[in-house]
Amino acid sequence: MATYLYCVLAPPNPEAIPAGLTGISGSPVRVLVPAATTHMEVWVATIDDAALRVSGEALARQALLHNDVVDAALATGRTPLPARFGSRFDDDATCIADVARRSSVLSAILDRVAGAVEMSVLIVPTGDFLESIAPIAKPERHEAAAGRRYLEVVRDRTRQAEDRRQAAESEAERVAKALSGIVSGESRSFRAIGVMSVAHLVPFERVEIYRDAWYCLRPWR
Amino acid sequence: MALDALARALPDRINADPEHVENGLARLVLTVIELLREILEHQAIRRMDGGTLSDEQIERLGLALLKLSERMDELKATFGLTDEDLNIDLGPLGRLR
Numbered sequence: 269m270a271t272y273l274y275c276v277l278a279p280p281n282p283e284a285i286p287a288g289l290t291g292i293s294g295s296p297v298r299v300l301v302p303a304a305t306t307h308m309e310v311w312v313a314t315i316d317d318a319a320l321r322v323s324g325e326a327l328a329r330q331a332l333l334h335n336d337v338v339d340a341a342l343a344t345g346r347t348p349l350p351a352r353f354g355s356r357f358d359d360d361a362t363c364i365a366d367v368a369r370r371s372s373v374l375s376a377i378l379d380r381v382a383g384a385v386e387m388s389v390l391i392v393p394t395g396d397f398l399e400s401i402a403p404i405a406k407p408e409r410h411e412a413a414a415g416r417r418y419l420e421v422v423r424d425r426t427r428q429a430e431d432r433r434q435a436a437e438s439e440a441e442r443v444a445k446a447l448s449g450i451v452s453g454e455s456r457s458f459r460a461i462g463v464m465s466v467a468h469l470v471p472f473e474r475v476e477i478y479r480d481a482w483y484c485l486r487p488w489r
Numbered sequence: 490m491a492l493d494a495l496a497r498a499l500p501d502r503i504n505a506d507p508e509h510v511e512n513g514l515a516r517l518v519l520t521v522i523e524l525l526r527e528i529l530e531h532q533a534i535r536r537m538d539g540g541t542l543s544d545e546q547i548e549r550l551g552l553a554l555l556k557l558s559e560r561m562d563e564l565k566a567t568f569g570l571t572d573e574d575l576n577i578d579l580g581p582l583g584r585l586r
Contacts, residue, residue: 416537416548419533419534419537
């Protein structure tokens with residue numbers, strides 16, 4: 269058996285956890301308040317290690333269950349710091365010791381996200397732009413000047429990727445401009461396949477305004 | 490459908506299951522090799538565009554990299570990996586490639 273960590277919350281309020289809350293493999297979710305860090309609590313469950321040794325859709329189901337527990341934590345009116353999916357410890361003491369060891373870093377992040385929720389946005393290429401970035405085929409080895417042609421193909425592909433990144437950045441800028449004054453923080457990460465993932469930190473009281481602002485951003489380009 | 494999409498979006502992990510550890514290690518090793526291969530390609534293109542290579546040198550270099558690319562495709566197929574699999578999530582730093 270192992271201790272599975274779902275999230276860290278502040279300030280502690282062990283009574284706020286919903287009665288009968290269960291997570292991965294139906295194990296009851298419990299609250300631990302590390303003695304060394306009385307300003308936060310952690311939500312954990314005791315689970316069988318075998319429950320973590322799954323893949324594919326079973327793994328995806330677990331991720332959704334993990335997310336459900338984090339959502340339940342958010343519903344207590346505090347902003348949880350979700351543990352990375354699959355965070356497993358030998359026992360409660362090991363888990364608490366790990367949280368206590370990183371308490372200063374965790375506290376700083378909890379302070380930053382207090383009173384806010386994180387909204388995820390995916391920016392993906394569509395329409396004409398998607399067609400303009402059709403794959404460039406590699407030459408066959410027996411073709412004339414295949415070596416030079418190969419290097420040219422790689423160069424063109426690199427330029428395509430840069431075009432995709434710039435297009436995504438441009439769209440992210442448009443979004444950021446429209447949402448300025450609503451979000452309190454933003455981070456972006458670009459995937460080579462052309463998708464940009466944007467995370468917005470939105471204060472609770474501005475969530476509805478944030479959602480309305482998205483309607484003003486239409487039509488999508 | 491949603492589960493399938495989520496399964497692909499889950500954080501990458503090295504599979505340490507004894508029955509699949511070979512595949513997990515192959516993925517890690519091929520990721521590093523792929524990164525080095527791409528660096529080599531970018532360096533070759535820079536030199537080609539910079540005019541410091543003769544036509545013959547460009548052809549030989551390009552062919553060598555083309556063969557290396559084909560070999561990588563074979564290895565990926567052997568281990569059932571795709572280009573997207575050859576990546577590592579570095580947490581706050583983003584993904585390797």
